[in-house]
Amino acid sequence: MSGDAAISVQALEKSYKDVSVLTGVDFDVARGSIFALLGSNGAGKTTVVRILSTLLKADAGTAVVDGFDVAAKPADVRAAISLTGQFAAVDEILSGRENLVLIARLRHQKGPRRIADELLARFSLTEAGDRKVGTYSGGMRRRLDIAMSLIGDPSVIFLDEPTTGLDPQARVEVWDAVKELAGKGTTVLLTTQYLEEAEQLADRIAILHQGRIIVNGTLTELKGMLPPAKVEYVEKQPSLEDVFFAIVGERTDSNTEATS
Structure with a gap:
């Protein structure tokens, strides 16, 4: 394991009955x-996250998170991490503030209301804090879900396809x-099938x-694997994303936006 690695995975294997999902996965994640762990549906991304977050046991290989072996010290790993799944795990009946206070109390944190207020401010949800989460937009729910996962100051956070089902603005x-x-120093392992998401976010x-990491590098390194592009002079046409934001505005007031 590299000295500056927050996550180190070596020769990880996992099968479900006769189906091999992971057949020797290796990678390190710097603190x-x-x-970004990129792959199509069924590639095994969620299986990797479940193993690293102690929800699933590997058949072979080793995984170390924040200095703790996942198989040997699962309790220490769980104390160091947080996991946000593919769908927002928020209580729609409660307000945003009440969701945060509830999690803070469950994690035995001192000053749960202070923690809730700080996280609402950090994720631009203060004005919506006393509204029921059922009135939130998809982006607001996801931001609240991520805020909840930060309670307890985890050093590593796993985001399993965090923008699935969200509109472009969210x-x-x-x-x-x-x-x-x-x-702010948190290590993030992000799984996604959206190429643009990995391009925008990942170091x-x-x-x-097919069960293995077939390439691992920076965006520049990955682009360097292709032949040099031919220089052609063509008229640049606006993308659909350009059109979308030009029509609706680059940002809306996410604190007052509600689900229609």
Whole structure:
């Protein structure tokens, strides 16, 4: 394991009955970085996350998170991490503030209301804090979900396809939140099937295919694997994303936005 690695995975294997999902996965994640695990549906991304977060046992190989062996010291690993799954795990009946206070109390944190207020401010949810989460937009729910996962100051956070089902504007809101996490020193392992998401967020990108990591590097390194592009002068046409944000505005007031 590299001395500056927050996560180290070596020769990880996992099968479900007769189906091999992971057949020897290896990668390291540097502390304070964003690492994107890219792959199609069924590639094994969620299986990797479940093993690293102690929810699933590997058949072979080793995994170390924040200095703790996942198989030998699962309790220490769970104390050091947080996991946000593919769907926001928030209580829609409670307000945003009540969700945060509840988690803070469950994790035996001192000053749960102070923690809730700080996280609401950090994720631009203060004005919506006393509203029921059932009235929140998709992006607001996801930001609240990520805020909840930060209670207890985990050093490593796993985000398993965090923008699945979100509209383009909500995806940008989540991307901003993830960038802020890494900016404050949190190590982020992000799984996604969206190429643009990995390109926007990740310091390093690994592609998981047929049970193995087939490439692992920075975006520049990955682009360098292709032949040099031919220089052609063509008229640049606006992308659909350009059109979308030009029509609706680059940002809306996420604190007052509600689900229609």
